[in-house]
């Protein structure tokens with residue numbers, strides 16, 4: 001029987017209502033992005049990677065990443081670091097902040113992170129990686145999950161060697177992005193490794209990498225035996241891809257829909273990051289929303305150069321006047337934003 005993308009599954013005691021996980025993406029996975037992903041059918045959403053050192057030092061910007069809304073649940077907050085005790089302390093803070101799952105980043109390929117012994121480097125040191133999982137699992141009562149690449153070097157099978165050890169140490173689920181760290185985002189994800197990992201462990205495995213359509217998602221679920229698929233780049237400025245994978249829509253959005261979603265996202269981001277930071281943060285999203293043949297290329301360039309977000313909104317509504325009513329409908333349907341469950345001294349959000 002093929003797995004139904006809309007069926008529920010579990011990570012430990014956490015029930016996840018669909019087989020679609022919205023990927024953690026640094027500089028992208030803000031709360032507005034996660035809320036949007038849920039609206040379009042993601043069963044689980046993730047924060048971007050949060051520095052455990054930043055949390056344990058009480059760095060105000062880092063603490064801002066722990067702003068969690070009630071409507072985001074189930075939510076995984078991802079932390080990175082290399083010291084078991086510091087990771088455990090950070091995980092306790094994540095639990096207190098109201099997350100449902102603590103995810104450990106053993107996949108980041110960026111040198112700034114790997115040179116500290118964190119991220120993908122940990123795949124080459126499964127003993128330390130297992131100690132981190134063990135320390136975090138002992139410190140909190142939430143499920144602990146791990147996200148990995150295949151290894152550091154091209155052709156590496158380090159994730160397959162490490163996977164069972166991480167599960168023995170207490171990991172309740174593993175996500176595999178089967179590219180090497182060296183590959184960054186080039187080439188293709190080799191999901192034959194996902195099939196192998198599923199065979200090796202008795203916890204749910206999530207397949208990450210190149211999931212861009214419902215057909216590909218279903219193929220991965222059927223062929224690898226994974227419990228869920230993760231959607232990353234395909235969802236950037238494109239929640240409709242998540243909707244298509246969820247089976248909730250087939251067609252490309254109209255220009256009015258695109259502008260309405262973009263403006264909704266802009267307004268939510270301003271509330272989250274403040275106007276100044278949101279202005280810079282949003283620039284990359286214009287291309288993502290308006291590209292894909294939806295609007296002529298120079299239009300994006302024009303928006304990026306406008307001085308204020310109010311100017312951007314005005315320009316967007318000028319090219320798609322029907323978006324005003326579409327946006328009002330969307331805003332009317334949204335649940336009230338009900339943020340900040342935590343008791344932490346946060347005055348500024350840490351964002352991307």
Ligand SMILES: Cc1cc2nc3c(=O)[nH]c(=O)nc-3n(C[C@H](O)[C@H](O)[C@H](O)COP(=O)(O)O)c2cc1C
Pocket residue numbers: 023024025026027028048049078105107108147177208209210211230231232233234
């Ligand atoms: C801009 C960007 C930022 C990312 N940041 C993170 C991160 O913070 N933590 C993480 O585990 N993976 C991160 N990833 C990797 C994604 O979660 C995902 O595994 C990868 O993009 C492959 O999936 P895709 O082909 O669906 O994009 C990032 C990817 C991108 C493109």
